[in-house]
Structures are given as structure tokens and as C-alpha cells.
Amino acid sequence: MPLPFPPTRQPTRLPCAILREPTMIDVRSDTVTHPTPAMRQAMFDAVVGDDVYGDDPTVQQLETLAATILGKEAALFVPSGNFGNQLALLSHCQRGDEVILGDDCHIVWHETGGAAVIAGVQLRTIASPDGVLAATEIQKRIRTGDDIHAPRTGLICLENAHSNGRVIPLADMQAVWDVAQQHAIPVHLDGARIFNAAAHLGCDVRDLTQYCDTVMCCLSK
Template sequence: MPIDLRSDTVTTPTEKMRDAMRDAVVGDDVYGEDPTINRLEQLAAEIVGKEAALFVTSGTQGNQVAVLSHTQRGDEVILEERSHIFYYETAGLATIAGVQTRTIKGINGQMPVAEIAAAIREEDVHCPKTGLICLENTHGDSAGSILPLSYMEDVYQVSRQHQIPVHLDGARLFNAAVGLGVDPKEITKYTDTVQFCLSKGLSAPMGSILAGPKELIERARKWRKMLGGGTRQAGIIGAAGIVALEEMIDRLQEDHTHAKALAEGLALIDGIDIDAESVETNMIMFSIGQLGMTAEEFVSRLNKFGVLANPAGPNRIRFVTHREISMDDIDKTIEAVKNISASNIAKAKL
């Protein structure tokens, strides 16, 4: 089996999840009659400290439903310029929600709070209304960086002053909570709504949760139906989500430990540029610019060693650890990179 470091989305369900899926008591969820989905939504809401929750088929759908539920067509949404909602969700904000984006360059996913405040529109016939502020924690394009609680609070205070809701794309919310050593509620209390994935590090086969105020979640349920996300006997999938929330959160620390070990090993290799100290969760990014090859070439060479990875730019590589990556896999990956580096440096000297 290859060592698959492309993403934590490649995780497969555990045996307990498979058993739970087989034995799940199900009903028609569109009618609200699937007891397993109802239990999953109640559990999820309790974990993140919100009134209600909604099971959605993916994180992208959860984010889209959240924006639709918070805003009206023609509103403007403030979000970080490399955020997943803006950069990787196929322009859903424009094509489906009909909102305009106001992007702000962040550092490690953190938009300067003063710039967020300055971006909020005053009442003016010429301008759109600022309808929503979106944050992402952890921030995927910043190598899984965690937004500090103090930052979350500062943004939340600005949002309260201007009466603008905050939506958190918390696809890897629990990685952030484990990394900070806090209850997830300590993060989500600074948001109106939160979306988090069951299908990444938590290892469920699919699905995400949108949680927030009861009235908004009821609106979101209708938007979900419009987007084709109203499913019937969804408890077969929801059963795995319950196992994910009950058993898979605490073990994320192991993924973080492996990521740190991988980063520290890579930092010792000639031609690899990485800041191992900055690794906070289960994701690392590094530059191979000194090796004189493109990211695509590097990934192709890795494949020959049985290691799968994704480019994250012309000379940038991303590795993501997860439940199916062992310490032995980490050692083998470091050795593979060491071999590629040594081979290329030797070739350059000829």
C-alpha cells in the first residue's frame, strides 16, 4: 500500500464505523424521521455549543448553505484571500449565493482585524451591504495554522459592533481544538455558525455538520434541500459520524505528533526549506526550490518510492498526516525525500 500523504480525506472508515453503518436504525431524513441522523445532529450541536445542527453531504455544501442562510443576493462577504470558501469551492458564492466577495490578505490565515473593520461597508446607495464575515480554522492554505482564541475573539467583537454574523469554516475544527488543548466550544463561541467535516481526520466516509442558532438551521435545511442535499435513509452514513465524534477526536494528537516528526526530519535534508517550528497540526508545507525541479517532478519522483503527495505551488509540496499514517511511514517518507534530494544535488554537481 502506498504512503498516502495527499490529504486526510483519504482515510477509510474504522471497523466500528462499518459495524455501526450496517446496524444503523434509519428513516427518511427529509421527513425528519431518521433517528440516527437526529442523534448525530443533536450530538454535534452539543459538542460545539450551538442550538441546532444539520447534516450535510460535504464541507463545501455546508459552507454554501451557511452563506445562503446568512445573506441575501447582492450582499458582500469578507473572507481571507486564500480561504477554502473563496479559493477552492468553484465560485459557489457568486454562482449560487449571488454574493460579492471582499478578500483580505492574511498572515497564517489571520486577516488583520483593523482591515476587517475597515472593509465593513457603511450604509450607502452605491455599495453592497456587508452580510457576513468568514474565518477558517485551521487554515488549510497556511499549512494547517490555528487561529488563536484571542484573534477569534477580536474578530467576533468587531462583528458584534457592526451586527454582522461570523461563519467559521471549521473543516478541521477539532485539529484546532486539539492543537490549542481546548474544548471546541472555546473556539465556536466566537462564531454564529460553524461547519466541520466528519470525513477528514475523523475518518467517517462522508459528511459534514453545519451548526448554529435553531432558526438559522431551519433555513439552512431548506437551502440544503434546494441544493440536492436532502437525503433519505442517511443514518447509514450518520452512524459513522457518531462514532467519529465519540471516538476519533482525541486521537488527532497522534497525527499532529507525526506531522511534527516529519517536518523535523525534512528540515535536516539538504535542499528542503521548511520551518518545522511552525507546524501546529497535521499538515506541513515545504519548498523544494533549491533542488532545481518543479513540484510536479518532485511528486512524480516520490511516487516511485511509494509516497503520494500533492503540489501546493510551483515549488511547494504539501503533506497531510492522518489515522492511516504510522511512524514507520514517516521514517520511510523522510528517507525517500533524502534519496531524491541527494540524487538531484549530485546531478547538479556534474
């Protein structure tokens, strides 16, 4: 027969977390996580204003901070990484231009043909083992002649870290940048995971962004 509990003491209750099934770790995407209570409170307390008139101080602070960290002249806050990449295509290219990029990059696979529908450019893909674009292969595909039937090479796009998880070495980025400079072609960096790449390489993020004219980064990564 079990002994009764002392009158001044209640039975110990185990925390409910111990009794629950283990929490599933969702790795389908890096955007399926939820904000913490502190993050929700920060959003609730944020000073806001009209963005068109430049009256939103938190957006201005974010854009200034991003430009400083990334070593660029200015920054623009937009709703998504797709939006940022498409802005780069629109900014650098004329309609009908050709963009050189990896055959397995995000712009090709995961942006629902936005390059054609929104920016009006065509994509010229090259094989990119482990996400690395060889500068020699890019060199071969740059349109350098005066053939009126050929599109103009308007942009080269890189992705670092690549969405397959591979971090592109600085030497490979510099090699692509050097080729682009020789032909006066701008370079855009899909840097959705650029801070992860910098952490892996043990360098400042500006060591990466020095090899591109524009860069997109995500706050959700």
C-alpha cells in the same frame, strides 16, 4: 547440505506483510482514507428512516450531539463541507451582499465559485498571513455608508484550523468577533478542522465557537 526439518514440524512461513513493499501513506487529502471493517459494520447495522419526515434516528442523534458539542442551538447534517459553507452564506446573506474573508481560505480557493453561483454574493478578500485575518483590516472593509452603489456587508468568514495547517489563536478570533458585533454583522466559521484546532490550543471546542454565529465541521478530518 541443509538439514531436513523434523517430521512433526513444518517450515516457518513469514507473514506476507513482511514480504510486501511498504504501504504508501497518502497525504493528498484527509478524505482519501478508507473506513475500517468496524465502521462498515456500524453503517450496515444502523437503524435508518426517512429524513424528510424526521424518521432517521441516527441522523437526529448526530445533529443533536453536534449542536451540544459545538455549543449551538441546532445542527444540520449535510453531505460535504462545501455544502455547509454555502448554506451559511445563503442563511446569513441576501443576494448581492458582500462577504469579507481571507484571500487564501477554502471558500475562495476550493469551492468552485459557489459563493457567486449558489449564494449570489460577492467576496471581498483581504490578505491573511498564515490564515490570520486582522480585525483592523476587516474594520476598514466593512461597508458602513449609505452609498446606493455599494453592496451591503453581509457576513465575515473565518477558517480555523486553516487548510494551510495554521491554527488561529483565540485572541485573534475574539478580536474579529468584537468588530463584527460592533456592526451587527454575523460571523461564520469554516471549522472543517475545528477539533484539530481545539486539540492544538488545548481548549474546549466551544471556546472557539463562541466567536461565531454559525460553524461548519467535517466528520472526515
